[in-house]
Amino acid sequence: MQGVQEQRHVYYDRDLKIEAYNLGGIVQKFPNHFHDYYVIGFVEGGKRHLWCRGKEYDLAAGDLILFNPRDNHYCAPINGEILDYRAVNIEIEVMQKAVKEITGKDFVPHFTQNVVYQSDITQSIDELYGAILSQAPKLKREEAFFFLLEQVLQEYAEPFDEADVSEPNQQIKTLCDYMEEHFSENIILDDLLSMTNFGKSYLLRSFTKQVGVSPYRYLQNIRLKQAKRFLEEGVAPIEAASMAGFSDQSHFTNFFKEFIGLTPKQYQKIFTKEQENDRHGND
Template sequence: METFSRTIRHDEVLGLEAFCLQGYAQPFPRHFHDYYVLGFVVSGERELLCNGLNLQVFPGNLLIFNPRDNHECVSTSRAPFLHYLGFNILKKRMEEISMELTGESCLPQFKPTVFSDESAGNAFLELHRLIMQRSDELRKEELFYVLFSRLFGKYAHTSLQSRPLRSSQIKEACEYLESHASETITLDDICQRVSVSKSSLIRSFSKQLGLTPHSYLMSIRVKEAQTFLKQGIPPSRAALKSGFADQAHFSNVFNRLTGLTPGSYQNVFLKKAPSSNDSD
């Protein structure tokens, strides 16, 4: 029998609450929320009744409950223990998200309640992990807008506001990332510099460069770290000097982008050739 646990984390930057239910087998009686709930089923199966519709919920499904959606659910005998991740979003915050993405402050009605979407699911899982770990604010914000742009574009039946950036704005954003790579950078910092919204920045940056702002920043930091490593600076110091918060994250990103660990990379350049005797 699985042990039940519940974890909740409030994220002030994003203005939402993240939670995790694990090992939950009890039914949820009929109820509703005064806020939005976005969820992801990691494991377990449920029979859900929402607004009079009978729905089946399986691992990998996303769920969206609008405010005042009446719903209840019970576990199935095949997979009774639920592992469920979710975000709670207040109506006021959703109005702000709507204004950012569509140019209109409104409370969208998302449909359907249960759906599968690999792109949204992947963004959800990474975003949830970063919030629970209290880490990586730029990547966290970036994923937030990637996820909600997807949800508004496909499931809220509203038109996303399109304000593409000029090439000069993209260039200025890149220059800002390069000159402040060793510092903590947020989307607000970049957007204030180039006078655009967060959603417009992410869409245009990715379209023109093929990279998100966070991916671009990681590339710059790894490049700087390579310079430090060649100079013989220890990997732990090279990580901090190039803007990484900890060595574990640094090693992971460095290995992913170069195919080598920082130590292995450094050894390539610091390895001394064997001395030779010139005398006959």
């Protein structure tokens, strides 16, 4: 019955260069992970317990959620309640360009709060999502997008270089850089140890404390990001899995759905439809 109730919709707006998505009837837990983009979303229905950057929150309908890139988080249902959730994903470059349009200043913003209880801004997210879903005129979508960002920036953001954000030390950064460059390889713990003066246990504890996820989870997130890029470019899921470093197609599909909420094929269809629409529009 839960499978029948579930709805997972994602739309890509090529003009705004953002993703808008809606999850309905979801009971799935989302494990500890992060994104390389901003997320502005809200709970439409149900209750969730959220862990984000060492803090815990009980969420209910009307609560606003703000994730910076690399904010590690995970969530689970409260009392088995199903989740209805709506959000937009904004790449860093898109956000930075929009911030300059709004403020006249060139900076990367940092959300100062991850959760805002019972926020009026949720209505602006709903309006933007509705405009994208209905393929409203570009002007209407742009207005909704900039109106939403202006509200969030004024109330809950500051320049990243002014934010009190702890950065990993240089040895941990070196490990992160290595995994981002060699994501498709079979990286083992000894490879990481060779770049530090740590012991195995200390490396695992230190990395997890400073980054927010374990080395293995970090590598899987990087692989996931690369796989999404391959899928967006039209690479077949089975090839995208191999190119991103996943051991087999089944593991890739399960992992992708566990973190994204969609299968690789469902995710790729978002961009396939956009390409088809472009072709028809040029006919």
